[in-house]
Amino acid sequence: MVLLILLAQSIDMTTPSLYKSFDTSLVDVKRSFESTEHATIEGSCGEENRAPSRKPDGGNDVGRVVKSVGAGEVYRSGRGLSADCSCRATCDTDGNFLQAVDDVQMEEILPKISELVRDVKTLKILDLGCGTGRTTTKLAQHSWPCEQIKIEGWGASAAMLNTAKTNLSSLASSHTAVNLHQIDLQNPTTLPHDSKVSFDIIIISTLALDHSPLATFFQLISTLLKSGGVAFVSNLHPDMGARSVAGYDDMRGARRIGRNLSHGIEESLDAAKRAGLEVKEVKEVELEERGIEEGLVVERGRKWVGMKLWMGLMVRKM
Template sequence: MSSQPTTLNMTFDTSLAYAGDTDPALTQSFGSSTESDPSLYSRYQTPSQTTATADEDDIPSRNTTNSAHEGTPTVPSSAIAPKAPTSPTFSTFSTTAAATHITHLPTLATYDAWASVYDTDGNMLQAIDDLELATLLPQFLESVTTSTSSAPLALNLLDLGCGTGRTTLKLATHPYLPKTTVSLTALDFSAPMLALARTKLATTPLSPSITSTTLHCADAFATPAPAVLATLPAFDGIISTLVLEHVPLAAFWQRVAGLLKVGGWALVTNMHEEMGRESQAGFVAGDGRKVRGESWVHGVGETGEAARGAGLEVVGVWERGVEEGDLGKGVGERGRKWVGRRVWYGVLVRKGV
């Protein structure tokens, strides 16, 4: 496996439920989920604040040392910003100098509203994830294939937190080995996101190895677990891209371990803590509000420790910064302020025998 990753992705939050209607203003939206948000950083430093003053320049400081984040414990977004209300109302915070309005919603409501533009809003982190997956996904699938002893080769694969199906489609169009059959399952808790994934699969020529595609709308990380999980097979391979940010570490890895078969593999990508302390998943609504769900800042080291705590073997870890050359490879000018900063990491794990 290559020691240098090359991409990034974005996934969906599965940590909250939402029973209210989505604000119509959010259905017409634009912007990036990785915009630097100085007010978030200010609230992280002083959790008791409910307002913050935006910096004049939202370009992240480049003098942050790597050691500053080593071994830092996971920080839930409740320490960065107040939790979203349980009722279908907005929790809006405005900065005092340059007026920046931040609307905090339950994560499900955020992704439901984001769905219509999720694939087209110029998200920099998704672009990085795609670059990395171009290398890591084939290597991951090779590991899954060579570890499966069934003859003929029959694989059960899961895209956990599939969203609009960006990664699902990569799995569905991959050139698998001859005589390999693949049963592909995708799971997400956002119905609008899942509808887009379904359309992509229905309108794209799939690999001849794909024998079935099954999509489920459920919160995989809810307690108690949704009933559909008990109907799923044990999976040879699980991929989850940019979902981990929205789920506590222990809950995430316990679910992955429970869904994997013995000897199975999982590839997980996430926003790097160096980026997460100054930005979080969300988008800009049509009326200019920044919309945010609930997020956790997970460190690379503690992510691996939590995976081991769930009984998984950590096989590989990659970290990725933005390089100048990435700007012309789909990352775009939105990524310029992150050049020289780590924004992404990936973890490959295996469930031991």
């Protein structure tokens, strides 16, 4: 297959720098919890129902409420049950630099994937962990070299999916169909019944990898991909994951910090291989000093200079 030959030629290991202006709102765990007695290296400051702390957080506003929430709660909390626990109003607009990095990298990866699926007449794509549709929108707007495009967005939060529905409402056409589904990755019965061995492309954009055990995550990808299908997974780089976690400001101004399952790159690659996936490309992004000096990154991002921030990997189902 042409698809497989092209993929075999794409093997790469690169570490580009940032060339775009990014804010850096991920929380520095070491600074943020240095005065919080129950802090851990993962950024967990206790059980989910523990009262929020008003202790100074070092790297953020003094006296600001900071509350730890469980893995994935940063995204699942947008179910619409309470305005206080919804991140949907700010998760795409609070200056999270990781999303900005991901946007730039996606501009490079989508044309590459397009070349790999040029011979597919009806292309079926999954945005797994679609949130408010940030990446789904890019998939719908991209010029795919196929007659018909069928895109599905799967997410855990009903409220965020409603936002995605609004954002995507004007993008459907006779050429491109977009459908959204609420699912729970921990409960396979919530997955669409016809989804097995169904997709040509799967995109998992930032952080979903840290919310599930690796074996479960990559086995799901293997189950959903067609033979020869391609998945691209992007995530917070483990070097930075050791010092930061995703967070958002709730409607009361409190900072909610997630507790993630941080995975190393080699650990992720091994899990992918055990699930029957062939690793075709690994990419890492590092922040350079000139990013600060040239105004590409705001001054408060200086603490991340020299740090690898983002990772992406492409796999193929054998």
